[in-house]
Amino acid sequence: MKYESQGIAKMYFIAAIALFVGQILFGTIMGLQYVMGDFLFPELPFNVVRMVHTNLLIIWLLFGFMGSAYFLVPEESERELFSPMLAKVMFWIFLFAGVMTILGYLLVPYARLAEITMNDLLPTMGREFLEQPTITKIGIVIVVLAFLFNIGMTILTGRKTVINVVLLTGMVGLAVFFLFSFYNPDNIVLDKYFWWFVVHLWVEGVWELIMASLLAYVLIKVTGVDREVVEKWLYIIIAMALISGLLGTGHHFFWIGTPDYWQWIGSVFSALEPIPFFMMTLFAFNVVNKRRRDHPNKAAVLWALGTAVMAFLGAGVWGFLHTLAPVNFYTHGTQITAAHGHMAFYGAYVMVVLTMISYSMPLMRGQKAANVTAQLLEMWSFWLMTISMVFITLFLTGAGIVQVYLQRYSDDPLPFMVVQEKIALFYWMREVAGVVFLIGLMLYIYSFFAKGKEVEFVEE
């Protein structure tokens, strides 16, 4: 760690991991509710559990992104963070807002929460992933603006590299597109259309800039490969991400009352969306093969390679599987979507944050890399979580294929709930895989505390 203010990332990462645990716990509850419909009903109905599951994901990934930026930006910019104090204050504000929001979901009925937070003044609640009370959304905007100001000033008054400028661009995009969450017209088609300006342009747009720059940073650090090479890759990856992803938004405009031309535009451009992810995989393996040093932090290298591969599989391959309009006509809004969502979020965004944590946490704890035992356990947790996520995805895909056939494709379509009962076996297996994921996560946390032999490394 070259700059003291990089250490601020630590509190962000700890919060991120804690909320991650909550997300997975609620995930396993939901998984059980899929097969035991009355589990925790009516105290914790499915919609509440799902909202907690998805919102915790969003909040902890934002903690992860901000923590990553606080670690990365001072070093890339070759100066201390503009205001460490502001970063600390914003941490507590964001944590408070996040925890209060989740408690609000859990402790009062959602309609009551809407009333308490005066949703009527500016109704923004009750749309998927954007369930947060308006006041929380305003809080998110304030925190993100303060964050942007902080890293922006650091970068602008320091060294500007491709990595920190791309990261900043991604973060600015994140903030700008989030503003669409405040637009909630009564017209359902308009509402849905612009809702995607937050959701799609985040995860299939500007977040890819964030992901690619974080990955590029870690790869430079652990391989020692020439910055020029990495930067060229980074530019071409994010170029393809935006070239495919911007009009790729059209794959959400097939069946919501929008013009027919979106079926062509959405199909063609979203079919290109796997390309940037494939290039990330090529890039990661390429630079690791050409490495100029063997970094003692083997776990971080594994996470970096893993995120590239899993993002390509989850976002790229599983996205492509149902993105062409003639296919999507049958698969839209089924378990196929759920399968894709799980592996894409895990592979791209969960894993890139865990890559950053893996690389930076030992440095913030005054080590070059975690001890041998800790790294071994961390790598075990990598495999447990990653393989169980592969199985979650495969089981949901199986469920989805049968669902599509029985409910949408066969000559004699069956009602939704009848089909759900027929595919319960897949849900049971998904639940088992989910529990294994949770075990992997517990092992991951334990790895931070494991004692063992210090790693040996040659000083550069």
Place this chain on the structure above:
Amino acid sequence: MRETFTKGMARNIYYGGAVFFFLVLIGLTVDTVKSLPKTDNSENLTEQVAAGKRLWEINNCIGCHTLLGEGAYFAPELGNVYTRFGESTEAIKAFIKYRPVDGIPGRRSMPQFNLTDEQLEALAQFLKYVDGVKTARDWPPNIQG
């Protein structure tokens, strides 16, 4: 990558591509918004429907159901529920109204939201309005949603 393909070229593709396709997206968005009145059933977007949409939102219906394929996949699609329930808002209202408070043992069940008759009517009218949106190829593929 080969030396003939320089970082400068990669950067130009990024900036040029991003700006160009973002402008195309804005252009198509303008066109889409202009042409929506042909399909979006806005002629039936009454104040009651708008009130129904708010109820749909503040009861987090999307947390279990899909609406035109978007939402959660735990409970049936509601974009065509008006058709599926025999074009009867009364049937929709009755369904919501008579959900057992403690659920149905062993099965998924919808919470009892304790809506007033006026609220039930608004919500049913909202679902009727959504059913009236002209989706491409008349999605969903069949009445089961």
